[in-house]
Amino acid sequence: MKPVLSVEHLTIETTNGQPLVRDISFSLAAGQIVGLVGESGCGKTVTSLALLRLLDEKVIRQSGRIVLDATDLMTLSDRTLRRVRGGQIAFIMQNPMSAFTPVYTIGHQLMETIRTHDRCSKREAKNRAVEALREVNLDQPDRILKAYPFELSGGMLQRVMIALAVCLRPHVLIADEPTTALDVYNQKLVLYYLEKVRATYDTAILLISHDLSVIAEMADHVLVMRDGEIVEQADVFDLFDQPSHPYTRQLLTQHGIQAGGMKA
Amino acid sequence: MGVYILKRVGSVIPILLLAILLLTVMIHLSPVDPAEAYLSAAHIQPTEEVLAQKRAEFGLDQSFLTQYVTTVVRLASFDFGTSYVSGKPVLDEVLLRLPATVQLALSSLLLAIFVSIPLGFLAGVRKNGFFDHLSRGIAFIGASIPSFWLGYLLIFFFSVQLDLLPVGGIGSPSHVILPAITLALPLIALYTRLLRTSVIETMREPYVLFARTRGIRETIILGKHVLRVAIPPMLTGLGMNLGKLLTGTIIVETVFSWPGFGRYFIEAIFDRDMPIIQGYVFLAALLFIGSSLLVDLLQLAIDPRIARKGGNRR
Amino acid sequence: MNVPLGRPRLLDRLSNQRLILIGCSVFLGLLFLAALAAPWLAPHDPYLVNLAVKLQEPSWTYPLGTDHLGRCTLSRLLYGARVSLGFAVLIFGSSLLIGLLIGTLAGYIGGWVDQLLMRFCDGVMAFPSLILVLGLVGIFGPGLKQVIVALMLVQWVYYARMFRGLIMTLKEKNFIAAARVNGSSHWKIFRTHLLPNILPPLLVIGTLEMGWAIMDISAMSFLGLGVQSPGAEWGAMIHEGKSYIRTNPELMIYPGLLIMLVIASFNLLGESLSERFGVTKQTK
Numbered sequence: 001m002k003p004v005l006s007v008e009h010l011t012i013e014t015t016n017g018q019p020l021v022r023d024i025s026f027s028l029a030a031g032q033i034v035g036l037v038g039e040s041g042c043g044k045t046v047t048s049l050a051l052l053r054l055l056d057e058k059v060i061r062q063s064g065r066i067v068l069d070a071t072d073l074m075t076l077s078d079r080t081l082r083r084v085r086g087g088q089i090a091f092i093m094q095n096p097m098s099a100f101t102p103v104y105t106i107g108h109q110l111m112e113t114i115r116t117h118d119r120c121s122k123r124e125a126k127n128r129a130v131e132a133l134r135e136v137n138l139d140q141p142d143r144i145l146k147a148y149p150f151e152l153s154g155g156m157l158q159r160v161m162i163a164l165a166v167c168l169r170p171h172v173l174i175a176d177e178p179t180t181a182l183d184v185y186n187q188k189l190v191l192y193y194l195e196k197v198r199a200t201y202d203t204a205i206l207l208i209s210h211d212l213s214v215i216a217e218m219a220d221h222v223l224v225m226r227d228g229e230i231v232e233q234a235d236v237f238d239l240f241d242q243p244s245h246p247y248t249r250q251l252l253t254q255h256g257i258q259a260g261g262m263k264a
Numbered sequence: 265m266g267v268y269i270l271k272r273v274g275s276v277i278p279i280l281l282l283a284i285l286l287l288t289v290m291i292h293l294s295p296v297d298p299a300e301a302y303l304s305a306a307h308i309q310p311t312e313e314v315l316a317q318k319r320a321e322f323g324l325d326q327s328f329l330t331q332y333v334t335t336v337v338r339l340a341s342f343d344f345g346t347s348y349v350s351g352k353p354v355l356d357e358v359l360l361r362l363p364a365t366v367q368l369a370l371s372s373l374l375l376a377i378f379v380s381i382p383l384g385f386l387a388g389v390r391k392n393g394f395f396d397h398l399s400r401g402i403a404f405i406g407a408s409i410p411s412f413w414l415g416y417l418l419i420f421f422f423s424v425q426l427d428l429l430p431v432g433g434i435g436s437p438s439h440v441i442l443p444a445i446t447l448a449l450p451l452i453a454l455y456t457r458l459l460r461t462s463v464i465e466t467m468r469e470p471y472v473l474f475a476r477t478r479g480i481r482e483t484i485i486l487g488k489h490v491l492r493v494a495i496p497p498m499l500t501g502l503g504m505n506l507g508k509l510l511t512g513t514i515i516v517e518t519v520f521s522w523p524g525f526g527r528y529f530i531e532a533i534f535d536r537d538m539p540i541i542q543g544y545v546f547l548a549a550l551l552f553i554g555s556s557l558l559v560d561l562l563q564l565a566i567d568p569r570i571a572r573k574g575g576n577r578r
Numbered sequence: 579m580n581v582p583l584g585r586p587r588l589l590d591r592l593s594n595q596r597l598i599l600i601g602c603s604v605f606l607g608l609l610f611l612a613a614l615a616a617p618w619l620a621p622h623d624p625y626l627v628n629l630a631v632k633l634q635e636p637s638w639t640y641p642l643g644t645d646h647l648g649r650c651t652l653s654r655l656l657y658g659a660r661v662s663l664g665f666a667v668l669i670f671g672s673s674l675l676i677g678l679l680i681g682t683l684a685g686y687i688g689g690w691v692d693q694l695l696m697r698f699c700d701g702v703m704a705f706p707s708l709i710l711v712l713g714l715v716g717i718f719g720p721g722l723k724q725v726i727v728a729l730m731l732v733q734w735v736y737y738a739r740m741f742r743g744l745i746m747t748l749k750e751k752n753f754i755a756a757a758r759v760n761g762s763s764h765w766k767i768f769r770t771h772l773l774p775n776i777l778p779p780l781l782v783i784g785t786l787e788m789g790w791a792i793m794d795i796s797a798m799s800f801l802g803l804g805v806q807s808p809g810a811e812w813g814a815m816i817h818e819g820k821s822y823i824r825t826n827p828e829l830m831i832y833p834g835l836l837i838m839l840v841i842a843s844f845n846l847l848g849e850s851l852s853e854r855f856g857v858t859k860q861t862k
Contacts, residue, residue: 054476086479093477098470101489113478164478282701287713294717408842410793412800412813413834416820420827507706514712515797530801533716541716548709 003027003067004171004204005051005089010064012043012050012228020046021228023064028172028204033194035219035236036208037251043228044208048174051206052085069171087117090165094177096157100149107145110164117168132167133160136193155186162193166201173197174206179214191218212255216240224248272560276553283549284339287542288332302348302538339546345539349532354543358525364434365513365524371440372447373509377502379448380455384498387456388463389486399456406453411512415446415519432521443520447512451505458501462494469493496563503559507552595850602847609840613659620653624810633826645815645829646822647808655832657810662840665726666791670784672730677737684738685745692742699735707732708794712803720803729794733787740783744776778855782848789844796837812837 005028012021021043028034036044049055050062053073066073068088073081085091093099100109110132111125120128126145133141136159149157158178165173175194179187191214197203209215215222215236222239224232224247232245243249299318308314326334338345344354383402386395422442423431430439466472467490475485514526521527525544532540612619621641628648636643642651684695702710714728715721796813798804805811807818812833819829 049473052477054473082479082481084479085477091474091477093470093474095470099474101471101475101493103492104489109475112480112484116478116480279700279704282697283704286701286704290714290717404842404845405838408789408845409838410796410800410813410834410841412797413816413830413837416816416823416830416834420823420831424824424827507709511706511708514708515801518801529712530803533712533720533803536716536719538717541713545705545709545713545716548706549704552706553704 002029004030004069005206006065006067007051008065008067010047010050010062010066012046012055012060012062015059015061019228020060021050024223024225024228024230026223026230026233028206030171030204031198031202032221033198033205033207033219035215035222036206036225037210037212037215037222038225039210039251042225044210044225045176047225048091048176048206048208051174052089052091053081054085083117086113086165086170087168088170089172089174090168090170092158092161092165092173092175092178095181096154096161097149097181099157099161102149104148105145106147106149106152106160110145110160110167113164114167128167132163135166135196136160136163138163155182155189158182158186158190159193162190162197166197166203169201170203172204172206174208176208177210178207179209179211187214194218212251224251269561269564272557276557279553280550281336283553284336284546285332287545287549288328288335291538291542292328292331344543344546347532347540348537349535349540354539357528357540358543358547361523361525361528364522365517365526368440368443368447368516368522368524369509369513371444372451372512373502375444376448376451376455379452380459380498381495383452384456384459385463385486385491385494388460388467388494389490391464396460399460402449403453403457406449406451409449411446411450411515412519414449415442415516418442418446419519432519434523443516443522446519447509447516450508450512451502454505454508455498455502459494459498462497463490466490466494499562500559503555503562506555507548510548510551595853598846598850599854602843602850606840606843606847609659610663612656613663616653616656616660620650620656622650622653624649624653624657625808626650627808633822642832643826643828646818646826651829651832654810654815655812655836658812658815658833659836661722661805661809661811662792662795662837665722665795666788669726669729669733669791670788673733673787674737674780674784676730676734677739678741680734681738681741681743682745685742685749688746695738696742699738702732702735708797711794711798715798715803720806722799722805722809725795725798725804729791733791736783736787737780740779741776748775778851782852782855785844785848785851789841789848792837792844793841 007027008025010021010024011019013019024047026034036047038044046055051066051073053062053066053076055062062074064074068084073084076084100106104112107126107129110129111122114120114125114128115122129145130141133144138144138156138159144152144156144160152160158181162178173194178190178194182190194205194207195218198205207215207218219236222234222236223230224239224245226247232239232243232248234244239248240252243252297315297319299315299321302318303309303314342355344358346353347357350357383395383399386393387399388396390396419431419442422429429442430436433439472485472489475489476482510526513524514529516522517524517527518530529540529544531537532544621639626649628644630648631640631644632646632648634640634644634648640650640652642655645651645654680695684692705713710732711725711728714731715724718724718728795804796811796816799809799811799813800817802814802817805814807814815833816830819826819833822829
């Protein structure tokens with residue numbers, strides 16, 4: 001499968017030489033869900049932000065290649081990168097309650113995003129927003145558009161984020177701990193919609209989570225990260241069946257998953 | 265939300281009553297006999313009978329409690345008595361001079377806001393940049409410089425040396441420039457730093473990062489998302505410092521011979537014109553207390569979260 | 579972005595802070611010394627009127643020139659320092675003591691005593707401080723004594739609140755109770771438990787308050803309500819010098835500059851202390 005996003009020898013360190021991510025490489029193919037797993041602080045979020053080149057260049061040095069559809073993102077100007085962000089690589093944040101600016105309505109922020117990437121009238125943008133909300137089965141999309149972020153629940157906001165991410169039909173979706181801040185019911189819902197997005201639009205998804213059961217359920221391919229390095233990467237069945245790296249085995253045991261006891 | 269407003273407004277009353285109590289106590293303790301003061305200001309010979317008569321008139325022979333209650337009632341109906349010096353009702357004298365002070369105060373406030381918002385914003389957006397250092401310098405000077413000295417410095421440079429602006433008095437727009445600047449500087453010092461801190465904090469918020477991941481232009485993120493959230497705390501600070509503005513008018517009006525209420529207050533102190541003094545202090549307290557109330561109510565209007573939740577923000 | 583800041587930056591800030599602390603302390607220290615030593619340092623009697631040498635340029639006899647009455651400016655500035663700094667310390671000390679007394683009483687005893695004292699504080703705080711001071715001066719008459727007393731009566735409120743808060747938190751934390759159980763004397767309790775908690779905010783507020791006190795004293799003197807002529811005080815000097823702004827602006831520039839430098843030093847000192855101790859500042 002030809003990769004949609006290919007990360008080659010990505011290294012991230014602070015300007016004083018403290019390394020955050022060491023020489024990692026992986027790729028995402030269309031319609032593939034790659035899980036990135038590891039404990040907090042191992043560099044998962046830093047990596048995801050690096051893919052979008054959102055790390056503060058005054059404090060961080062980033063090197064390597066990030067190839068999206070044959071273009072190396074590291075060579076692009078800020079202006080072009082802005083079009084990539086949201087338009088071709090979308091991002092879903094961990095805490096939905098603080099992802100939206102509190103003083104503007106959801107509709108305002110959705111339409112703002114749509115109109116930043118595609119030239120269209122307000123009315124068109126609104127229609128697209130409504131459609132996007134319907135895709136994640138949110139009732140009364142008009143009411144939601146008029147609401148302020150604090151008026152919606154975490155689960156709803158997460159779905160809004162998915163809807164927003166998808167309405168621009170990006171090639172890649174980065175979901176940073178999308179289920180961590182939610183209850184079990186909403187977790188299942190979010191994963192359901194992510195799967196739906198993958199199936200409908202063939203989007204490549206980088207699913208970041210410290211929760212192994214989420215990874216086990218969703219991912220096709222898994223990257224295990226520790227201290228800024230990818231210690232193991234394998235097909236999901238292989239990983240859970242026969243983990244080769246001791247750290248992976250440690251993680252599995254910590255989560256109470258027996259190696260080899262993987263549901264097909 | 266209506267309940268919240270009522271409660272807030274209601275909480276003002278006990279404080280006001282306390283303030284009036286304090287005022288009455290202070291006057292009661294004064295070594296100056298108001299009757300004597302009145303007579304001397306009116307150039308009437310203070311004989312025993314006249315003194316006694318005036319004392320009765322002023323209610324000075326009544327018990328402290330009665331005096332307090334009378335004062336409260338009078339102040340509530342805005343009856344501040346009559347000036348010893350002019351004989352006219354204090355309220356009239358106040359209303360005569362208030363417009364000038366309001367004009368000065370408003371000009372300064374507007375100037376302060378127009379300068380502080382861009383300066384504070386730019387200082388926060390680029391920490392340790394040029395504007396940040398500039399704002400720090402201004403804040404430093406504004407907080408340390410005595411406003412009466414600043415006033416004369418400005419007069420020296422702009423009126424005496426450059427002969428650009430008038431030395432004092434009121435009349436044309438050019439008359440208000442130097443006084444407004446003098447009055448505004450300490451305010452600018454404060455507001456700029458407030459906004460800067462607010463901007464810096466807001467920029468750390470997750471939704472700013474999220475907006476960037478959506479590919480929104482940085483100028484829009486800063487101008488819309490950050491500014492809109494960062495300004496209310498600055499306005500709160502603004503409201504809470506109206507007392508500083510009021511105090512400032514006293515000095516600035518004196519320096520620039522601005523015919524406002526503040527300068528009148530100082531004249532009254534020299535003349536020992538008690539009703540004026542009392543009236544001014546009371547109105548100052550009223551303004552002081554009222555301004556924090558106003559700020560709370562304003563916040564309700566600006567931040568939709570407070571209105572709909574009736575309580576805390578963030 | 580939760581990325582750790584490089585170490586050098588932090589050190590930079592720390593050393594900057596130290597520099598400021600030392601610089602301001604030295605400046606203020608020198609000024610205090612100069613004020614104390616004024617009778618010996620001043621080249622002339624600050625009150626000596628000599629119209630023959632009025633409005634002179636700086637010279638060896640009169641290092642900063644003379645004012646409109648022929649008095650030596652430098653001498654007057656030095657004696658002015660005595661007034662400003664001396665009374666600032668006096669006001670700080672006395673308002674601190676009053677605040678300590680009232681705050682501790684309120685916090686320790688609690689109940690209706692606390693309520694009463696706190697309502698009293700609320701009443702005082704209902705007025706902007708300078709206006710209250712002016713009001714008091716208006717009622718009791720102009721004069722340096724009245725101004726000082728008025729300032730004392732207005733400043734203690736902050737300290738009272740602070741001490742009350744401290745006592746109450748300590749009460750809750752059972753420091754006092756536990757120490758009493760151990761058999762420690764009241765003095766020991768005070769020294770080991772209360773003092774370390776109180777010193778930082780006290781120092782911070784104290785330095786800032788001294789700056790404000792100087793501002794207020796000079797403002798009142800400027801208005802003609804504090805130090806009256808022929809007294810030597812910086813604010814009063816500006817008051818007298820303003821009539822000569824066209825011909826001899828330095829008469830009002832020198833004293834004003836000094837006021838600003840002193841207040842600025844106190845402000846800087848207070849700010850760096852508050853950074854050092856991590857105390858939140860109160861704005862007036």
